[in-house]
Every structure is written in C-alpha cells, then in structure tokens.
Amino acid sequence: MKRRHVIAAIFLLAGLLLGCLPVFYALHQARQQAIGDKYRELDDVAQGLDRRVRNALVMLTRMHTEMSARGEAACSPAGIRHLQRVAARTQISIAALYMEDHRVVCSSSDPLMQQLVLGHASPKRADGIRVYSDARLPGVHDRSYAVLEKEGYALLVYPEGVIAPFVRADLSLGLFTPRNGLYSVRNGSVLDHWASSASTARASSRFLDADAGYLVVRHIMQGGDDGVIVATPIATIDARMARFGRWFIPAGIVIGLSVLASVLLLSRHQLSPRNQLLRALGKGHFFLLYQPLIDLHDGRCIGAEALLRWQYEEATVLLPDRFIPIAEESGLIQQITRQVLQLVEKDMSSFLRRMPTFRLAVNLAASDLQSEQTPGLLGEMLQNIGPGCGQFVVEATERALLEETSALSVLNAIRALGIELAIDDFGTGYSSLAYLATYPFDILKVDKSFTSTACTQAVTSQVAEHILDLAHTLGMQTLAEGIETTEQADFFRSRGVLYGQGYLFGRPMSAEALFQFVAADTRAYQPALHGQLPRGPVPSDTPPH
Numbered sequence: 294m295k296r297r298h299v300i301a302a303i304f305l306l307a308g309l310l311l312g313c314l315p316v317f318y319a320l321h322q323a324r325q326q327a328i329g330d331k332y333r334e335l336d337d338v339a340q341g342l343d344r345r346v347r348n349a350l351v352m353l354t355r356m357h358t359e360m361s362a363r364g365e366a367a368c369s370p371a372g373i374r375h376l377q378r379v380a381a382r383t384q385i386s387i388a389a390l391y392m393e394d395h396r397v398v399c400s401s402s403d404p405l406m407q408q409l410v411l412g413h414a415s416p417k418r419a420d421g422i423r424v425y426s427d428a429r430l431p432g433v434h435d436r437s438y439a440v441l442e443k444e445g446y447a448l449l450v451y452p453e454g455v456i457a458p459f460v461r462a463d464l465s466l467g468l469f470t471p472r473n474g475l476y477s478v479r480n481g482s483v484l485d486h487w488a489s490s491a492s493t494a495r496a497s498s499r500f501l502d503a504d505a506g507y508l509v510v511r512h513i514m515q516g517g518d519d520g521v522i523v524a525t526p527i528a529t530i531d532a533r534m535a536r537f538g539r540w541f542i543p544a545g546i547v548i549g550l551s552v553l554a555s556v557l558l559l560s561r562h563q564l565s566p567r568n569q570l571l572r573a574l575g576k577g578h579f580f581l582l583y584q585p586l587i588d589l590h591d592g593r594c595i596g597a598e599a600l601l602r603w604q605y606e607e608a609t610v611l612l613p614d615r616f617i618p619i620a621e622e623s624g625l626i627q628q629i630t631r632q633v634l635q636l637v638e639k640d641m642s643s644f645l646r647r648m649p650t651f652r653l654a655v656n657l658a659a660s661d662l663q664s665e666q667t668p669g670l671l672g673e674m675l676q677n678i679g680p681g682c683g684q685f686v687v688e689a690t691e692r693a694l695l696e697e698t699s700a701l702s703v704l705n706a707i708r709a710l711g712i713e714l715a716i717d718d719f720g721t722g723y724s725s726l727a728y729l730a731t732y733p734f735d736i737l738k739v740d741k742s743f744t745s746t747a748c749t750q751a752v753t754s755q756v757a758e759h760i761l762d763l764a765h766t767l768g769m770q771t772l773a774e775g776i777e778t779t780e781q782a783d784f785f786r787s788r789g790v791l792y793g794q795g796y797l798f799g800r801p802m803s804a805e806a807l808f809q810f811v812a813a814d815t816r817a818y819q820p821a822l823h824g825q826l827p828r829g830p831v832p833s834d835t836p837p838h
C-alpha cells in the first residue's frame with residue numbers, strides 16, 4: 294500500500310475511533326454512575342430498616358435493665374404500665390410482654406396475649422436475645438408473629454410491619470439471620486442464596502446477581518445477628534440507560550461524525566497535492582538529472598539539459614509531467630524554479646567553472662517568463678557560480694509564450710545576462726512562426742514528435758524540414774530532441790541540425806554520471822560518415838545516490 298493510502302487509512306481509523314469512543318465511553322460511564330447511585334439508594338433503605346430493627350433491640354435491652362433497677366414486679370400494675378410505655382415507644386412492636394417458662398404471663402395490651410402460642414424458639418443469640426419466629430394469636434390464622442425475648446421481657450413483632458414502610462414496586466426486601474441464612478420476612482423477589490451463610494456471611498456486601506438480573510445490598514447489622522437484603526432489578530437501570538441512549542447515541546454519533554469529518558478534511562488538506570509539493574520543497578525531495586546535448590557533427594557532448602525529478606517515496610520517483618502542471622496551477626512553480634536553480638548551483642558550480650563553454654539548459658514555466666523576478670534569480674545564480682560559469686540556456690515552451698505577452702521583457706532581461714534562449718517543443722504549439730519573429734531566440738529545439746517521424750514518409754517529416762529551413766533563415770541554431778536511432782541522428786545532421794538530444798546519446802543521469810560521461814568523451818554517436826553505431830553503455834535515468 295502506498296504511504297499516502299496508509300496515512301489516509303490511519304486518519305480514517307483515528308477519526309472513527311475519535312468519533313465512536315467518546316459515545317461508548319460516555320455510555321459506559323453513565324451506566325457505572327447509575328449503578329453507583331442505585332447502590333447508594335439501596336444502602337439508604339437498608340440503613341432505614343437497620344434503624345427500625347435496632348430500635349426494638351435497644352428497647353428490649355432497656356426494658357430489662359429499667360425494670361430490674363426499679364425492683365418492681367413485672368406484672369404489678371406499675372410493671373404493666375411500664376410495659377405499655379415501652380410498647381408505645383418501640384416503632385415495630387405490637388405489644389410488650391413478660392414471660393416465664395416460654396409462656397406469656399402479662400402484657401402491655403389485652404389478656405389475649407396470654408394465649409399467644411409461641412412455637413419454636415431459637416437458641417440464645419450473642420446479645421442474649423431468643424427469637425420465637427412463628428408465634429400465633431388464637432383466632433388470627435393468617436398471620437405469624439415474632440417474639441424477641443431477653444431475660445423474661447419480650448416484644449411482639451409483626452415482621453411484615455417492620456419492612457412495610459419501605460415496600461416499593463421496584464424493591465425486594467428481606468430480613469434474615471446471617472448465622473443460618475434464613476429469612477424471617479421477605480417482600481418482592483428475594484432469592485435464598487443472597488442470605489446464604491457463605492464465607493461473606495458476617496460482612497456487608499454489594500453485588501450484581503447477573504443471572505437473576507438484580508443489584509443486591511446485603512447489610513449485616515451491628516453484632517452480626519441480623520441481616521437486611523435490599524435489591525432492585527438491573528433492568529430499571531438499563532431502562533434508564535435506554536432512555537438516555539435514545540438522545541445521547543444519535544447526538545454522540547453526530548458529534549463523532551463531525552469529528553470524523555474534521556479529521557478527514559484535515560487529512561485531505563494535509564494530503565492535498567499543493568501541500569505535498571510544499572512539503573517536498575521544504576524537505577528537499579527534488580533533485581535534478583542531466584541529459585547530454587550532443588554535437589551531431591563530431592559526437593561531442595557540448596552541454597546538458599537539467600530535468601527535474603521528485604523523490605516521492607523511497608522507491609518512487611515522479612517525472613515532471615506528473616507535478617509541474619500541478620505546481621503551475623497551485624502557484625508553486627516559481628518556488629520550484631528557485632529550487633531548480635539552487636540545485637544547478639549545488640550540482641554544477643565547480644564543473645561549470647572548469648568548462649566555461651559547457652551549455653547548461655534549464656526549463657522555465659509560463660509564470661517564470663512573466664515574473665520580473667526571474668532574471669534576478671538567474672543573475673544571482675550566475676554570480677554565485679562565479680566567473681567562467683558555463684553557457685547557460687533557458688528553455689521556454691511555445692505554450693508559455695502563448696499565455697504571457699509580457700514574456701518579451703523578461704526574455705530580453707535574461708538574454709542581457711548572457712544567457713541563451715531556446716524555444717522548446719517547437720512545432721507543437723500555435724502560431725509558431727510568429728514567435729520566432731517576436732522573441733529573441735538563439736536555439737530552436739525540434740519537438741520529439743517530429744523526430745520520431747523524421748525518417749519516414751509522414752507529412753510531419755516534411756513539416757520538420759520546413760521548420761529547420763525557417764530556423765536557418767532566421768540564423769538560429771537547431772537542436773533535435775528525442776533522438777533514439779542513428780538514422781534519426783544522421784537525418785538531422787544531414788539537414789544541417791547542429792545538436793541532438795535523446796536516448797541514443799544518453800538518458801537523463803545524475804550530475805556525477807554526467808561528469809564521467811563528459812570526461813570519458815565516449816563520442817557515443819559517430820556521425821554516419823564513419824559508419825559507426827553507438828558504443829559503450831548508455832547511462833540510465835536513475836536518481837543520484
């Protein structure tokens with residue numbers, strides 16, 4: 294996958310994550326928060342139940358100590374009045390009793406209590422209390438009562454009444470004995486195992502019974518003899534979440550998508566061709582290759598054309614046709630030209646100082662020919678290279694001239710610097726002849742489309758000959774581009790063309806390869822006079838190392 298696609302994929306993924314994560318995270322957090330709130334609510338109910346039961350236990354203990362302190366007989370009139378006061382002050386009791394031998398002797402209310410059938414008694418608890426959990430009153434068949442007894446004094450309690458103030462449709466309530474895990478009363482759906490005397494029997498706990506779908510608070514009262522269960526279905530929370538999600542999820546997705554869109558816009562902006570060009574300029578990803586220019590009459594290398602390349606990715610080099618038009622459209626071409634001149638200076642300075650007649654051709658774009666800054670840039674480059682700086686040539690295409698009428702003053706200023714002017718791709722544009730008369734060109738470069746048909750009977754072959762006649766009449770030097778065969782080279786040489794350029798002589802090559810090419814002076818092309826084919830390896834269009 295190309296790096297650009299990888300970056301786009303990463304941005305997309307990041308956008309998706311950025312978009313969706315907050316929604317799911319917020320929902321998760323909201324659910325946790327709701328569960329936390331619900332546990333606190335259940336705790337409050339458990340505390341309320343705890344207070345109610347504790348009140349009875351405290352009253353029971355107090356009843357015994359107070360009566361002992363008074364020294365009054367339990368069932369004397371004063372003792373009964375005391376039993377009545379205790380009954381009135383105890384939230385959950387129906388009556389206060391005095392008992393002997395598991396029988397009620399007297400009570401705070403009517404004599405009916407003496408007939409109370411106490412049933413089975415629990416062993417004494419750590420707090421000295423004995424519990425009769427299934428006491429019954431004669432004639433009251435549908436209710437069972439509990440009797441809490443300590444040292445003969447007792448309270449008659451209706452367990453359902455203990456929890457009654459807390460009963461709610463969404464709550465499950467239970468009172469249990471942690472020691473044996475048995476409930477004394479329950480309301481709603483209360484499961485046996487919540488009260489079970491497991492290892493955690495003596496500790497209060499909160500837990501989610503996922504199988505049953507309940508949040509449970511298991512509260513053990515002080516002393517560890519009584520326990521309270523308060524539970525609620527988790528569905529109440531999930532219903533709340535569903536209500537919350539109904540607006541939150543769409544809102545979250547809208548926000549997420551906006552984030553995603555912004556990320557995509559940003560990534561598109563980051564990856565826009567213009568930004569890529571700017572980045573390449575900043576990071577020095579452009580480099581030059583040089584293609585030899587050959588004297589067709591003796592095969593000598595008399596110069597080179599600088600051709601721009603973009604090291605786009607590690608293994609990808611882009612040709613100018615891919616990026617020069619974009620640079621022109623996005624207004625970056627002049628920055629690119631500036632960098633080309635800097636690259637020429639870096640690559641060629643010392644070489645050109647030793648080769649004062651070596652022609653070095655650079656390509657200018659339409660907007661370069663319109664900009665008054667261009668001659669200044671070229672002049673600066675010449676100055677930096679120093680005296681004997683070779684023979685520079687500026688190549689301009691017909692298309693560039695067609696668009697820009699102010700090119701004439703710029704071209705004149707360039708020429709005034711001692712730089713030669715070449716008209717490039719000649720014959721491919723419009724009103725070519727007019728240009729030759731208007732602009733001060735020194736060299737005419739015959740486009741390679743003519744070269745490919747030069748030795749054929751095609752009409753364009755004759756056109757090329759007319760172009761050459763015209764150039765010669767105007768006293769211009771001529772150069773044929775795209776020469777790939779000796780026949781083509783011989784053809785142009787026989788038509789008086791001075792110079793040639795093409796794969797036959799050498800492909801665009803690095804500056805070092807060019808220096809070697811010139812030093813070896815291989816004379817790759819031997820004019821037909823000598824009847825030789827090109828010899829020696831032809832350097833290829835490869836980036837410099």
Ligand code: C2E
Pocket residue numbers: 584599600601612613614617633655656657658688717718741774775776777794795796797801
């Ligand atoms: P051009 O100025 O006409 O350059 C000649 C093109 O023909 C080069 O393509 C070269 O590699 C190719 N060529 C040379 N010999 C042969 C051959 O024998 N056969 C064939 N088929 N092709 C040959 P390249 O390097 O891809 O450049 C394409 C165009 O990009 C150039 O056409 C020029 O107009 C533009 N260009 C190159 N460098 C620059 C630059 O620095 N600035 C500007 N503004 N334009 C540039």
Ligand code: CA
Pocket residue numbers: 598656688717
């Ligand atoms: Ca050119």
Ligand code: CA
Pocket residue numbers: 717718738740741774
């Ligand atoms: Ca050309």
